[in-house]
Amino acid sequence: MNAIMDIVNAKDPYEKEFHQAVSEVVESVKPVLDKNPEYRHAGIMERMIEPERVIQFRIPWVDDQGVVQVNRGYRIQMNSAIGPYKGGLRFHPSVNLSILKFLAFEQVYKNALTTLPMGGGKGGSDFDPKGKSDNEVMRFCQSFMSELYRHIGPDTDVPAGDIGVGGREIGYLFGMYKKLNNQFAGILTGKSLNWGGSLIRPEATGYGAVFFAQEMLATRNESLEDKICLVSGSGNVAQYTTEKINQLGGKVVTLSDSSGYIYDEEGIDDNKLLHVMYLKNVKRGRIKEYVDQYPNAVYTPLDGADDFNPLWNHKADCAFPSATQNEINAKDAQNLTDNGVCVISEGANMPTTPDGVDIFLNNKLLYAPGKAANAGGVAVSGLEMSQNSMRIKWSRDEVEAKLKGIMHAIHLACVEAAEEYGTPGNYVNGANIAGFVKVADAMLDQGIV
Numbered sequence: 330m331n332a333i334m335d336i337v338n339a340k341d342p343y344e345k346e347f348h349q350a351v352s353e354v355v356e357s358v359k360p361v362l363d364k365n366p367e368y369r370h371a372g373i374m375e376r377m378i379e380p381e382r383v384i385q386f387r388i389p390w391v392d393d394q395g396v397v398q399v400n401r402g403y404r405i406q407m408n409s410a411i412g413p414y415k416g417g418l419r420f421h422p423s424v425n426l427s428i429l430k431f432l433a434f435e436q437v438y439k440n441a442l443t444t445l446p447m448g449g450g451k452g453g454s455d456f457d458p459k460g461k462s463d464n465e466v467m468r469f470c471q472s473f474m475s476e477l478y479r480h481i482g483p484d485t486d487v488p489a490g491d492i493g494v495g496g497r498e499i500g501y502l503f504g505m506y507k508k509l510n511n512q513f514a515g516i517l518t519g520k521s522l523n524w525g526g527s528l529i530r531p532e533a534t535g536y537g538a539v540f541f542a543q544e545m546l547a548t549r550n551e552s553l554e555d556k557i558c559l560v561s562g563s564g565n566v567a568q569y570t571t572e573k574i575n576q577l578g579g580k581v582v583t584l585s586d587s588s589g590y591i592y593d594e595e596g597i598d599d600n601k602l603l604h605v606m607y608l609k610n611v612k613r614g615r616i617k618e619y620v621d622q623y624p625n626a627v628y629t630p631l632d633g634a635d636d637f638n639p640l641w642n643h644k645a646d647c648a649f650p651s652a653t654q655n656e657i658n659a660k661d662a663q664n665l666t667d668n669g670v671c672v673i674s675e676g677a678n679m680p681t682t683p684d685g686v687d688i689f690l691n692n693k694l695l696y697a698p699g700k701a702a703n704a705g706g707v708a709v710s711g712l713e714m715s716q717n718s719m720r721i722k723w724s725r726d727e728v729e730a731k732l733k734g735i736m737h738a739i740h741l742a743c744v745e746a747a748e749e750y751g752t753p754g755n756y757v758n759g760a761n762i763a764g765f766v767k768v769a770d771a772m773l774d775q776g777i778v
Contacts, residue, residue, distance in 0.1 A: 330355050330356070330359050330362075333351075333355055333374055333375060333378065334348070334351070334352060334355060336375065336378070337351050337378055341427070341430075343427065344426060344427035344430060344431075345427060346427045346428050346430075346431040346654060346655075346679070347426075347427045347430040347431045347434065349431065349655075349679065349682075349683060350431040350434050350435055350679060351378050351434060352683070353683065353686075353698075353757065353761065354434075354438065354761045354765065355374065357757060357758045357761035357762055357765075358374070358761055358762055358765045360750045360751065361750065361762055361765060361766065362374065364750075367773065368769050368773075371772070371773055371777070372777075373769045373772055373773070376772065377408060377434075377437065377765075377768065377769075377772075378434070380405050380406060380407045380408075380430065380433065381406050381407065381408060381409060382404075382405075382406040382480075383403075383404075383405055383406075383426070383430075384403065384404040384405075384406070384452075384477075384480055385401065385402070385403050385426075386401075386402045386403075386476040386477075387399060387400075387401065387402070387476075388400040388401065388402045388454060388456070388469065388472045388473050388476070389472060390465075390468045390469045390471075390472045391468060392461075392465055393462055393464060393465055398469075400454050400455050400456040400469070401424075401454060401455050402452070402453070402454045402473050402476060402477065403424070403426065403429050403452050403453060403454065404450065404451075404452035404477060404480055404481075404486070404488075405426075405429045405430055405432075405433035405450055405451050405452060406433075406448075406450045406480070406486060407430075407433035407434060407436065407437050407448070407449045407450055407451070408437045408448050408449050408768060409448035410448060410768050410771035410772045410775060411440070411441060411446055411447065411448055411767065411768060411771045412440070412445070412446035412447040412448045413447065413448055413482075413483070413484055413485055413486055413487055414447075414448045414449065414450030414485065414486035414487070415436070415440055415447035415448060415449065415450060415486075415487050415488075415489070415707060415710065415711070415714075416432065416433055416436040416440075416449055416450040416451040416452070416488065416489065416707070417432075417451060417452075417453075417488065417489045417490055417491030417494065418451075418452045418453045418454075418488045418489070418490065418491055418494045418498075418502075419432070419451070419452075419453035419454075419491040419492045419493060419494065420453055420454050420456045420457070420458050420492070420493030420494050420498065421453070421455070421457060421492050421493045422455055422457045423455075424453045424454060424455045425455070428654070429451045429452060429453060430451075431654070431678075431679065432451040432491075432678055433449055433450050433451035434449070435449075435678055435679065435699065435700050436449035436450060436451055436707070437449030437764070437768060438700050438760065438761060438764030438765065438768070439699075439700040439701070439703075439704045439707060439764065440704075440707055440711075441763075441764040441765075441767040441768050442700065442701060442704050442739045442742060442743075442760060442763060442764050442767075443704050443707060443708040443711060443735055443739065444735060444738055444739075445708060445711035445712075445735075446711075447707065447711055450486055450488070451491075452477070452488060453491065453493075453494070454469075454473060456469055456473075456493075457493070458493050458494075458498065459493075459613075463497070466497060466498060466501065467501045470498055470501035470502045470505065471501060471504075471505040473502065474501075474502045474505035474506050474509070475505065475509065477502075478505070478506050478509045478510060481506075481516055482514070482516055483514050483515050483516055483714070483717070483718070487515065487516055487517065487518060487710075487714060488502075488516075488517055488518075489517065489518040489519045489706075489707070489710045490518075490519040490565075492564070492653065494519075495519075495565065495610075496519065496520075496521055496531070499517055499519045499520055499521075500520075500521060502517060503516070503517050503520060503524075513525075514717075515713070515714055515717030515718060518530065518710035518713045518714060519531070519710065519713075520713070525713075525716075525717055526713065527709055527710075527712055527713035527716055527722075527723070527728060528722075528723065528724065528725040528728050529709055529725060529728040529729050529732060530706075530709045530710065530713055530728075531565060531569065532569040532572070532573070533569075533705045533706045533708065533709035533710075533732055534565065534566045534569070534676060534703050534705050534706030535565070535566045535567065535568065535569030535570035535571070535572070535573060535651065535676060535705075536569055536570075536572075536573045536705055536729070536732060537702070537703060537704060537705015537706065537708065537732060537735075537736050538566070538570055538649055538651070538674045538675065538676040538697075538702045538703050538705065539553070539570055539573040539574055539577065539649070539674070540573075540705065540732070540733050540736040540737075541674050541697050541701060541702040541705075541736050541739070541740060542647060542649070542672050542674035542695075542697065542702070543577065544736065544737060544740035545672060545674070545695040545697060545740070545756075546672060546695065548695075548744075549695070552577070552578070553574060553577040553578060553579040553647070554577065554578035554579070555578060555579070555580070556574075556578075556579040556580070556646040556647050556672075557579070557580055557582060557644065557645040557646050557647070558574050558579050558580065558581045558582070558645060558646065558647040558648070558649060559581075559582065559583045559640065559641060559643060559645045559647070559648045559649070559665075559670070560574075560581050560583055560584055560648075560649045560651055560676075561583065561584070561585045561590070561638075561640055561641075561649070561650050561651055561652040561656060561677075561680075562584065562585060562586070562650075562651040562652035562653075562676070562677065563584045563585060563586050563605055563608075563609050563616045564609060564651075564652075566651040566676040566677065566703070566706075567584055567585075567649075567651040567652070567676070568602065568605060568606055568609070568610075570649045570651055570676050571584070571597055571602050571605075572599070572602060574649075575597075575598060575599055575602070579647070580596040581596065581597045582594060582596060582597065582643065582645070583640050583643065584597060584605060584616055584619070585616060585631075585640055585652060586609075586615060586616045586652075587631075588615055588616070588617065588630060588631065589616065589617060589628055589629050589630035589631045590616065590628070590629055590631070590638075590639070590640040591616055591617070591619045591620060591626050591627065591628050591629075592626060592627045592629065592640075592643060593619075593623060593625070593626035593627075594625075594626075595625060595626075601619075601623060604619065604622055604623075605619060616628070617630070636658070636660055637658065637660040637661050637664065638656065638657070638658075638661050641657060641661040641662075641664050641665050642661075642664040642668065643668060644668045644669055645665075645668060645669065645670050646669065646670060646671060646672065647670060647671070647672040647673070647674070648665055648670050648672070648673045648674075649673075649674055649675075649676050650673070650675050650676065650677050650680035650681065651675075651676030651677050651680075652677055652680065653677055653678075653680065654677065654678055654679045654680060655679065655680065655681070655682050656677065656680045656681075657680055657681040657682065657685045658682045658684065658685055659682065659684035659685050659687075659688060661685060662681065662682075662684070662685035662686075662688040662689055663688055665689075666688060666689070666692050666694065670694070671694055671695060672694070672695045672696075673689055673694060673695070673696045673697065674697045674702040675697060675698055675699035675702045675703060676699070676702065676703050677699060677703065678699045678700075678703065679698075679699055680699065681698075686698075686757065690755060690757065693754065695756075696756060696757070697743075697756050697760075698756060698757050698760050698761075700760050700761075700764065701739050701740070701743050701756060701759075701760040704735075704736070704739055705732055705735070705736055708732060708735045708736075709728060709731075709732055712728060712731055712732075739760075742759070742763040743756050743759030743760045743763055744756075744759060745759070745763075746758070746759040746760075746762040746763040746766070747759030747762070749762075750762055
């Protein structure tokens with residue numbers, strides 16, 4: 330296994346996020362490779378870590394002042410062994426090859442866990458939609474799609490949204506694809522309900538993370554009823570994580586954005602959540618404005634010089650990191666453990682550093698990695714693809730029931746894989762092994778391609 334990491338380090342020496350994602354999987358699947366030498370003989374792991382295709386392109390667009398701007402666009406088509414590439418588009422200044430390759434690599438295993446026939450991919454741009462007008466976002470999206478459309482299709486690659494890409498962006502992207510291809514096809518998920526979208530898709534990632542936490546708690550004969558919950562982020566995932574926790578009787582006391590976080594000891598109930606949705610989705614404001622409406626809450630700005638995030642240093646029962654990668658370091662993980670948190674269900678992708686993961690596992694906490702806990706989003710994207718293909722629309726209750734069933738199946742697959750390979754209760758190993766075996770077997774069947 331050291332040889333595999335040597336390959337990654339040699340070929341991509343500066344891609345630290347990608348190294349982190351690969352290292353976690355390699356460590357988990359070592360006993361699988363030892364038990365099944367045919368995977369080693371076929372070079373399965375060596376092929377999994379190499380994208381099938383990496384696309385990088387220029388995106389010129391004109392801002393409202395008439396100035397030409399230029400961004401970079403990417404699409405990483407990682408693995409198509411079990412279906413067309415599937416994964417989100419991220420528009421954020423931090424976007425680079427390392428981040429997108431880590432996300433695409435994680436997506437391969439996540440999609441395999443959903444039980445749906447989807448390969449893994451990811452894409453995006455270093456464009457920042459924050460502070461841009463609707464017309465600027467539209468012009469950027471149209472320029473982005475004028476290149477991306479060559480590389481996607483309903484049976485090839487079906488992107489979705491991610492950080493910085495919501496309903497507005499998906500609409501502009503879809504409109505340009507339709508114009509260029511003269512086709513109304515299901516080539517993007519997360520679409521608006523009145524032109525091909527699925528009910529529950531906006532809620533799916535957050536709902537799924539909560540359903541997974543509920544499954545873990547059930548193994549200890551507990552539920553989310555009366556549990557105090559810490560949630561980071563204030564975007565789509567955090568909002569619907571909060572909504573579902575409220576529905577199941579828990580209490581969310583934190584939300585955040587890149588500038589800081591709010592702590593509301595009374596709980597962020599449904600009315601307060603509606604205000605957060607207005608702030609973030611309509612006004613596109615900052616979370617600190619929450620305390621203007623609810624002065625009993627406390628806003629704390631984040632200090633970049635701190636070696637921990639104070640959001641994770643409150644007494645609580647459950648934590649739902651729903652912002653971005655590596656937002657929980659070892660000190661944060663220890664603070665969570667010391668403050669009584671027993672459940673961590675990751676709504677974001679790889680939000681916990683390796684040292685933090687070790688602390689959770691060593692303390693026998695119920696810790697669900699993102700590739701399992703946040704798979705609900707891509708699962709309902711898969712259901713949206715199915716509805717588009719069949720030209721039908723399922724009801725809200727039907728889609729939510731299917732989502733809950735998928736999260737139950739993912740939990741069961743993780744538990745069984747972890748037990749089979751000698752690490753019962755370790756959801757990290759369980760998720761990595763279950764996803765790996767499904768993709769590896771498909772790759773064996775299809776030969777060296």
